[in-house]
Amino acid sequence: MEDWLKGIEQGYGARGYIYATAGPVFTRNPDHSADILVNVREDQQYYVNRIEFVGNFSTRDKVLRREMVVREGELFNQAAYKLGL
Numbered sequence: 001m002e003d004w005l006k007g008i009e010q011g012y013g014a015r016g017y018i019y020a021t022a023g024p025v026f027t028r029n030p031d032h033s034a035d036i037l038v039n040v041r042e043d044q045q046y047y048v049n050r051i052e053f054v055g056n057f058s059t060r061d062k063v064l065r066r067e068m069v070v071r072e073g074e075l076f077n078q079a080a081y082k083l084g085l
Helices: 002-013 061-067 078-083
Strands: 021-028 034-041
Touching: 002 021, 002 034, 002 078
Parallel strands: none
Antiparallel strands: 021 034
């Protein structure tokens, strides 16, 4: 179940909700079954403002920006960011 909840959070992270959290709420039934309700707290969407490079002396910034998967001004995509690491 933890992997499933983490997948939900990653899906929200790919849509700009960096601090989204998913948590289960269990309700027991008399017939020995349980209902599972997943609460998702989205927080707010985040955008990339400015990407800065530090310690780069040989390659121009525009070349590095061209290779980035995450772009300035776009909705932050956690999955794309992790690909670019």
